[in-house]
Amino acid sequence: MASSMYNNGISIAVSDDESDELAGRIRARVRRKRKKHGVRGKTEFTRRVIQLLLRWWPVLLCLLAVGLLLFEASRIGGNSSPQVRNSDHLPRKKSVDTVVEGKPPGNLNRLDPVTRARGGVRERCLDLLPPEELEKLDFPIGDAHTKPVKSIVYKSDADEHSAEGNLTLQQFSDSTRFNLFTGSQSFEQREESFKVSETAVVNCGFYSEAGGFKISDEDKQYMQSCKSVVSTCAFGGGDNLYQPIGMSESSLKKVCYVAFWDNITLATQQAEGRTVGDDNYIGKWRIILVKDLPFSDQRLNGKIPKMLPHRLFPNARYSIWVDSKSQFRRDPLGVFEALLWRSNSVLAISEHGARSSVYDEAKAVVKKNKATPEEVAVQMIQYHKDGLPEDKRFNGKKALSEASIIVREHNPSTNLFMCLWFNEVVRFTSRDQLSFPYVLWRFKVLKNINMFPVCTRKDLVNSIGHVRKAKPLTN
Incomplete structure (x- = not known):
C-alpha cells in the first residue's frame, strides 16, 4: 500500500498497482495540458498577427505601392529609349546620331500618342490617318x-x-x-x-x-x-x-x-x-x-x-x-x-x-x-x-x-x-x-x-x- 498527496494535500491510500496507475494518469494529464498550452500559444500569436495586419494594412499597402513605383522608375531609367509603338502602329525608327556622351533624354524617340479626356472618353490629341x-x-x-x-x-x-x-x-x-x-x-x-x-x-x-x-x-x-x-x-x-x-x-x-x-x-x-x-x-x-x-x-x-x-x-x-x-x-x-x-x-x-x-x-x-x-x-x-x-x-x-x-x-x-x-x-x-x-x-x-x-x-x-x-x- 502507498499513500499519495493529491488535490490540495489530501492523502489517499492506494495500492502499489493503483499507485502506478494513478501516476500514469497524472503524467498523461500533464502531457495533455502541456499540449493544449502549446496550441493556445500559437493561436494567440496568430491572433495578434491578424490584428496587426487589420490595423496597419493601409500603411503596408502604401509601402508596397512605393516599392513598385521605385522599381518601375529604375527599370525605365535603365532603358530611356523604350521600344514603343503608337496607336497608328507605325514602327519605331532608330535614331541616328542623337546623344554621344551619357544617356539620351528619357523622352527621346517616343512614339506613344498623347490623349485627353473629352466627354468622359479618352481620345488622341492628334487624329492622324491610319x-x-x-x-x-x-x-x-x-x-x-x-x-x-x-x-x-x-x-x-x-x-x-x-x-x-x-x-x-x-x-x-x-x-x-x-x-x-x-x-x-x-x-x-x-x-x-x-x-x-x-x-x-x-x-x-x-x-x-x-x-x-x-x-x-x-x-x-x-x-x-x-x-x-x-x-x-x-x-x-x-x-x-x-x-x-x-x-x-x-x-x-x-x-x-x-x-x-x-x-x-x-x-x-x-x-x-x-x-x-x-x-x-x-x-x-x-x-x-x-x-x-x-x-x-x-x-x-x-x-x-x-x-x-x-x-x-x-x-x-x-x-x-x-x-x-x-x-x-x-x-x-x-x-x-x-x-x-x-x-x-x-x-x-x-x-x-x-x-x-x-x-x-x-x-x-x-x-x-x-x-x-x-x-x-x-x-x-x-x-x-x-x-x-x-x-x-x-x-x-x-x-x-x-x-x-x-x-x-x-x-x-x-x-x-x-x-x-x-x-x-x-x-x-x-x-x-x-x-x-x-x-x-x-x-x-x-x-x-x-x-x-x-x-x-x-x-x-x-x-x-x-x-x-x-x-x-x-x-
Whole structure:
C-alpha cells in the first residue's frame, strides 16, 4: 500500500498497482495540458498577427505601392529609349546620331500618342490617318487660298536706309536691328504694310546680297527643289540635332528635312562626334551652313528660318517649323492633312498653355528675364496706342500662341502675315509671342487659322529642352 498527496494535500491510500496507475494518469494529464498550452500559444500569436495586419494594412499597402513605383522608375531609367509603338502602329525608327556622351533624354524617340479626356472618353490629341492611308497621301491639286492678297513685292531699294530717322520715340531705338538684311522699314512703311491689297509691298528680309545670311549655291539649288519642308535651326551651338521619327516612306520621298547651322554649332557638334557627311546630311537632316548672320542677337537670327521659309524655299507649298529643343515625331503629310487640309486652314500654330493675354505675357517675359523691362515697355506702349485690346480671343481664336511649331501653306496671304510678324520681331523684342497677337489682330483677313491645343503640340514632338547656352555671334 502507498499513500499519495493529491488535490490540495489530501492523502489517499492506494495500492502499489493503483499507485502506478494513478501516476500514469497524472503524467498523461500533464502531457495533455502541456499540449493544449502549446496550441493556445500559437493561436494567440496568430491572433495578434491578424490584428496587426487589420490595423496597419493601409500603411503596408502604401509601402508596397512605393516599392513598385521605385522599381518601375529604375527599370525605365535603365532603358530611356523604350521600344514603343503608337496607336497608328507605325514602327519605331532608330535614331541616328542623337546623344554621344551619357544617356539620351528619357523622352527621346517616343512614339506613344498623347490623349485627353473629352466627354468622359479618352481620345488622341492628334487624329492622324491610319498608316495605309498616310502612304497614299499627296498634296492637293491647285491653290484655293490666294485671296485677298494675290502677290507680294519685297522691298530692296538702298534708299530705305535714309528712313531710319523717321522712327519715333515709341520705337525700339537699337538701329542695328534694321540692317542690309531687313531693310530699314520706317514707321510710316510699317503702317502701310498692314493695309491689305491684291499686291502687297513689304520689307521681308534678304534686303541685299551684302546683308548677311549667306548660303552656298549648292544649298540654294537644293532648297529650290523642295516642294515641302520640315525645318529647324541651331545657331550658337545651343542645341543638338534630333532625328525625325514616325514618318511614312511616302513622306520621306516628298518632304525635305533641313537644319540650319552656323559655324559655332558646326564646331560644337563636331567636338561631340557628330560630323556632317560628304552628302551634307546627318541622318535624315540636310545641314545648311549659314555664314554672315545679320544680327548680333542669336535668337533674332533664329527667327529667319522660323518665320521666312517662303523666302528660303521659294518653290515650297507647305512647311513645318520645329524648334531645335524638340524632336519631330509624326508623318509630315499626315500633319498637313490633320491640321490644314481637313479644317481648310492655311496656318496652324499651338496655343499658349499658360496665358491668353499679350499684356499678361509681357509681364511674364520681364519677370523671367527674357527681355528687358524697357524694350517690353516700348512694345506694349506702342501696341496700346495702336488700340490692341486686352481681349483673350481675336476672330474666335485664342490671342496668344506658343509658336514652337508652325504648320503652314505658302500662299501670298500667309507669306505676308509672316513678313509682318518678322518685322515686328525685328522692330521690338525677339519674343515672338508678344507680336503674334498684334499681327493677328491687325491682319484680320487671315481668319482660317488653326490654333491647336497644347496636347496636340505634345503629340507632334518629344520636348528635350535646351542642352547648353547658345554662344554669341563671333563672325
